Amino acid sequence: MSERYDIAIVGSGPAGITAAINAKIRNKRIIIFGYENLSNKLYLAPKINNYVGFPGISGKDLTEKFKDHLKEMDIEITYERVDSIYAMGDYYALMVNDKTYEATGIVLATGVSFGKPFKGESEFLGRGxxxxxxxxxxxxxxxxxxxxxxxxxxxxxxxxxxxxxxxxxxxxxxxxxxxxxxxxxxxxxxxxxxxxxxxxxxxxxxxxxxxxxxxxxxRDNISPDQLVPGLLVEEGHIKVSRDMETNLKGCYAAGDAVGKPYQYLKSMGEGQVAALNAVSYLDKLSREK
CATH class of the missing domain: 3.50.50.60 (FAD/NAD(P)-binding domain)
Known part of the structure; x- marks a missing residue:
């Protein structure tokens, strides 16, 4: 039987790690999937001028500060790529290579893929x-x-x-x-x-x-509707409410994946909102049992 988590966070950029920190503070059992550098987009940024409190900081230095915060919170990144996520009724199944993880709630912070599909890619998905x-x-x-x-x-x-x-x-x-x-x-x-x-x-x-x-x-990531069958996407972005909830119950999204502006502070705010509402969703389920 697969291990069940309260919340699974997919993506370790600013939105994902903010979601992880806020969910962990509220004593939820979490797993976060991502990369050693957290986010290449952030890590490779030569200078960031609009991150409040750290004017002119490099992406590499800011990444190290993020890592220090995660370490302080005892949050470890799982360096595995999630290939698909299926809504199973009262939980989600996350397929990772030959393993399956389970979580009651999901936060999608996958960023945005700027590459267009190749001609014929969608037509032959699952057929080669x-x-x-x-x-x-x-x-x-x-x-x-x-x-x-x-x-x-x-x-x-x-x-x-x-x-x-x-x-x-x-x-x-x-x-x-x-x-x-x-x-x-x-x-x-x-x-x-x-x-x-x-x-x-x-x-x-x-x-x-x-x-x-x-x-x-x-690729580094795939389109959200291919990752999560049934997920509502508009113009390449995940459609969410003000609570950062998607059209799937218990599934939230944040950051570049939900649309412009593609800014770090905006992503972090959305990551916090997504995590807090995912926590509220779990707490509501517990009260109903």
Missing amino acids: VGYCATCDAPLYKNKVVTIIGYNKESIEEANYVSELAAKVYYIPMFKGDVDLNSNIEVINDKPVEIIGDSHVNKLVLKNSEVETDGLFIL
């Missing part, structure tokens, strides 16, 4: 296109797999897939060295379109094309 290589790799034993990787974590997934698949193509979408197994072929080209009939069979690139049985697109 996937977002978790380690989850679905066994389906492609002795077959040809193509991986479009946007981060260093995608390298680990590609290496794992190469132990099962007959052939693996890796297309890096970032700059830097890629430490891949010797049997993986790197293609430095730009993906354009995914083609197939009932199932994916080809990836067209700007200067070439490859025949493939499966295709994994490993």
Whole structure:
């Protein structure tokens, strides 16, 4: 049986960590999924001029202050990517690789993905296109797999897939060295379109094309409605009320994921509101039992 948490927070940027801190202060059992640098957008910011009390602070220094606060609160980040979240009635199931976590309430602080889907991506989702290589790799034993990787974590997934698949193509979408197994072929080209009939069979690139049985697109995050089936999204952002509640009971959202302006202080305020209302939701459920 999976371990049940009060609140699961997806995302470790300013909105996510603020939600985690506020939920922890109110004695809720939490789990927060994110990254070692918390948020690359924040970490790589050369100078931040509108963060009250810290004029001109660098993103790296502010990240360290955030980490110190989390450490003081005894909050640890779970360095795993959530692949999908399913509403199960009175709780949510979070799928992470080959594991499942359960939580009564959810706070989505996933940020916003600025990349548009590739042509054919949505049409072939579940029919050869996937977002978790380690989850679905066994389906492609002795077959040809193509991986479009946007981060260093995608390298680990590609290496794992190469132990099962007959052939693996890796297309890096970032700059830097890629430490891949010797049997993986790197293609430095730009993906354009995914083609197939009932199932994916080809990836067209700007200067070439490859025949493939499966295709994994490993971005830092995926669109919210793909992450949480049934979630209401408008113009690429999660639709929320003033309480930061989504159309799904017990599911809240905050930060860039819910819309502009994409500002750190705005995200943190929303993270606090989302957490406090998630706590109220849990307390109400307890009283009703």
